[in-house]
Amino acid sequence: MSSRGVRHDSMRARNLAVVLATIHRSGPHTRAELAERTGLTKTTVSSLVADLIEAGVVSESGAVQKGERGRPGVAVSLSGRRVAALGLEINIDYLAACVVDLTRTVRLRRTRPADNRNSDPAAILDGLRVLAKEITAEAEAGGLRVIGAALAVPGTVEGEVLRSAPHLGWRDVRVPDLVDLPFEIDNEANLAALGELWFGSRESDFLYVSGEIGIGAGLVVDGAVFRGTYGLAGELGHVVVVPDGPACRCGGRGCLEVYAGQDTLLGALGSAGSAGSGGSADAADPAGAAGLVGSTGSVGELVARLEAGDPEAVRTCERAGHALGVALTSAVHLLDPGLIVLGGIYAPLYRWLEGPVSEGLGARLAQMRGTPPALVVSGTGPDAAVLGAAGSVIQRIIADPAQLLGL
Amino acid sequence: MSSRGVRHDSMRARNLAVVLATIHRSGPHTRAELAERTGLTKTTVSSLVADLIEAGVVSESGAVQKGERGRPGVAVSLSGRRVAALGLEINIDYLAACVVDLTRTVRLRRTRPADNRNSDPAAILDGLRVLAKEITAEAEAGGLRVIGAALAVPGTVEGEVLRSAPHLGWRDVRVPDLVDLPFEIDNEANLAALGELWFGSRESDFLYVSGEIGIGAGLVVDGAVFRGTYGLAGELGHVVVVPDGPACRCGGRGCLEVYAGQDTLLGALGSAGSAGSGGSADAADPAGAAGLVGSTGSVGELVARLEAGDPEAVRTCERAGHALGVALTSAVHLLDPGLIVLGGIYAPLYRWLEGPVSEGLGARLAQMRGTPPALVVSGTGPDAAVLGAAGSVIQRIIADPAQLLGL
DNA sequence: TTCCTTTAGTCCATAATCTGTACATAATCC
DNA sequence: GGATTATGTACAGATTATGGACTAAAGGAA
Structure with missing residues (x-):
């Protein structure tokens, strides 16, 4: 205020x-x-x-x-000629960067595959700094003026401190300014939600569900991400689905993540799943159709199994869908989103999830709301978070263009 | 925007x-x-x-x-000399009105006991109109200028339409302006949350849990109630506690309301519970210590039994507390409130609920958040909703005092 | 007491910004 | 080609905030 x-x-x-x-x-x-x-x-x-x-x-x-x-x-x-923004992302198996101009056109994109599980923050951040410097230099060679940067991380953020990123194995990491520009960090799901808003042609009210190794959600209300008191809102993955269900990594029991997290879903493949993803997409692809991140190998494998009708895979997916339906019911009652967007690995799995999820929502919500919020698949692809990071910078420029006139 | x-x-x-x-x-x-x-x-x-x-x-x-x-x-x-606001409330067993001045002093209060279950909207609204006219006249006789009014109802509200108030048996009731003033309607829990903000000396971020026949919640962020896309946010009572639990009135299964709603809690009394509440409190009590609404007979009875150590009552209360702990865990993960305030019938039951609730929250949240949000009892008493209604009008005056200068 | 210092609140000329009318410009319609 | 209509600019006027000068009212020091 x-x-x-x-x-x-x-x-x-x-x-x-x-x-x-x-x-x-x-x-x-x-x-x-x-x-x-x-x-x-x-x-x-x-x-x-x-x-x-x-x-x-x-x-x-x-x-x-x-x-x-x-x-x-x-x-x-x-x-789109002059002002542009830098989006950055640290994820479990890659680093990514992109430059987006004011017209929402993606001008440059870069990915570095990496294995960031249980890694050393300083080394990773150094790598990201190099990546940021390279892409910024190239953008400026092209006549763009990069005006700010934002970084998406798979964990909870307070201010400039990454509180907890369990899948990276990071805890209370103070992230330094990686570039000589206004710089901010935010949760991967929040920024992916902004990415959906900016690049997925969404209206300004929806709940974006980010299915990754962890499950996050970003609520967009009136064009802005709802963050709660400490910026920790939207932790859909730890909404309780079964009060005395299996233990979760978070210390609780029966959290959504246990039933519908990536590790559980890919567990359906037995231990045969292939590990890393393939090459990087280093091209400047303004259309944005091709994924910035190489298709995640093992999710592809799961999809293949599902298409083949593998009963184990189908059953796991259905169970995940049911759990997601339960958690989203609670989320709808509490947050009242206008629309629910499934993103991350839920996007390729949408065909198999949609049924059980919307069934659960419909049965539980119909009487109190007439029609429950519609369920749709993300239109952004796996790049949502990096793009959203750049989008959040652009959003701030548009909210206050006067700052550009003083300089 | x-x-x-x-x-x-x-x-x-x-x-x-x-x-x-x-x-x-x-x-x-x-x-x-x-x-x-x-x-x-x-x-x-x-x-x-x-x-x-x-x-x-x-x-x-x-x-x-x-x-x-x-x-x-x-x-x-x-x-507090000139400008004042009118708060109104329709609840299951009473109508209430109050006049509050700019300094948050309650100048007048009125209650009419009534049995509004499955009632005729028009008749009730007429009764409320009379009550509003009386109290407004008295306020103006005292030199106050009543500048606007707000009405709290136990149901979901969209615009000026009461969508659904199951305990009143109302559905899609368009509420006419009850007074010749700027007028608005809102959910009982949302306004009770504002009441807690205005009259319970709270900081500006908390989740107010309104335990009544239905269970609602109002999230206050930065001094304003979070309403969601359609104004339906905060329906804590229908957060899923057990996915395949007992059927709930809402069409779902295992909702919090089934385990911790007033009817369930009072069910612990067997069918012996006394029915209506006693007299009305018609005095102008500026201190605000005495309850506006007569103490709800049967909740008092439950408290008596709990104090006597009745095992059935204690067990029911414990079960309710556990369920509340589960639902609030989900709510904290999604909404990230800074504080949780228990109000409504949970206030007199706080002694017996606090243990199981905070135990559940602590066990499930400790690892992800360090300390979970503190749990406290409401400081407002049973009048929170009417007071909050008046408070919401005053809030709007303070947000735009210029409107008073034109007249 | 008397004067000096300090802070509060008001007065008035000045500056920044928006408004409203007038006007030049450029297209369509007849 | 002239009438009509709409766009965009120019300039004077209105509204509101600023900043320094000024008055007011207290405490402290001589």
Whole structure:
């Protein structure tokens, strides 16, 4: 709750943000349309747009608004030419980085396969610093100005400290600024949820479920991630499914993770599963169709078994789906999301999970809510978290473009 | 997300709110202190305070700031003289109303015992309208200006429609404006949470658990109630405790309500429980110590049995506590509250619930969070919801005092 | 007591920003 | 080609905050 008064400069800063947000939300607009939408006068909008152009965040896109009659207006749209953001990710078996511009176009992407289980934080962070420096240099060689960075980690984060990342074996690691830029860290699921918002063409209210080795969730309400009091909200993986079920790594019993975590699901393969993933995708692929992260070998194997109708695999998947349905029922009652998006390894498994999950939701929620929230598969692919990290930086630029004018 | 630009008048409106919120948050201040805290100049603060005095929301409280040296400043504090809010409540066995002034002082309170189970909405609402008119008239006779009203109902609310209040037997009831004032409806648990915030001297982040016939919860984050996408968040009573447990009224199975709802707890009394509550408390009791609602007979009886060590009662209470511990574990993982407050009938039962609940929380959360959120008993008593209703109106006045200047 | 120092609050000229009307511009319609 | 309509800019005017000067009121020192 900001308790600072509004002065002339903050009024203008706010109005710059309002105009930019309008363009960002609903696409290119003429100055006249912006005036209508924001309630400001044409004069003021013209002046604000001039500043935004100078800051390099918007440009006159030549395209004219084909009005019925009268002088056509020139549309003003986001500019991807100058300002860009750096997304970083540490995950169990890879490091990743990407550069995204203001128009949500992925300009560069890099992955380094690695085995980060039970690793030394300092070494990994050094590796990531090198990766960040390389990709930033390349982006700047291409004329982009990288304005900030964010890092996604598979664990709980408070401030700049990684509290606990059990699968990395890290605990209370203070992450230093990896780049000479504004820098922040956040939980993988939270950032993946933002990735879904920014790159999965979602409306602004949904619960993103990130199925990985751990299971996280990010609740997006009105375009922002809900973080709770200490930033630890959304730990779906440890919602209780069976009060006296099997012990979980977290110290509890019968947590969702025990029934639907990646290790359990891949356990259905026996001990025959192949280990590491293959090569890296080092190409600049602006379309974003190909996965940034190489397809996770053993999940692919599970899918193959499921397609072949392997009964053990099918049964495990069904059980996971049921457990997910139970946990999501609790989550819907508590969080009231507008939509549920299944991501991470749940995306390739969606065909087999959807039935049991939505059955459970429907049976338990129908009477209290009419229709339970829809269940859909993520549209982002396995890169959600890195992309979301970059997206979170861009989100902050759009929320306050004035910071670019001072420099 | 407001997409409207800031104009001069909204800048001033915002600054009025900033000054008023500062006084509200941290007590009386001199103009000079306000200038320091808000970052505005003394000149501007003086002018804003003059407007706030004219609006009747603050006054110079004579008290002077005993500075070390120099001219002493006159403290400006909230004024309870003019502006007040009306809180209303429909519950299973009573109607209630109260008038609260800006300083959080309860000026008037009224209760009408009633049996509202499976009742006719129109008749009940008419009765409430009469009650509201009476108490408003009395408040205005006392020189107060009642500026808005809010109604707490035991059910889910969307906009001005009461979607479902199973214990009243109401469904999709459109509630008309009961008074000639700005008027809103909200869920009993949400408003009770606000009541706890306003009248229970809480910090601004906690989860309020409302144990009634149904079990609700209101999450307060940064001083505001978290409502979710459709305003249906916080339905703690239907969090799944045992996936294939006994059927619940909601269509699900093994919901918390089945194990820890009032009906289950009182079921421990056999069928001997006394029915209605006694007299009404019609006095104007500014201290607020006495309960607005007559003590619920049968809960009192349960407490008596527990004190006597009745094994059936103790066992039921323990089972409820365990279930509550499980449900709250899930809630903590999803919502990350800073504190858990037990209210409603859980307040008198706190002595017997605290053990099993915090045991369950501790065992399940310790490893992931160090210390789980503290568990405390509500400081508000059974009136939390009506008081919170009035509080929510006052909250909106404080968030935008400019609306009072136009009239 | 008297003066000096310190802090509070007000006055007034100035600055920043938005508004509103007027106007130049550029398209369509007849 | 002229009328109509809409866009975008220019300039004067309005609103609000700022900043330094000034008055006010207390304590402390001489």
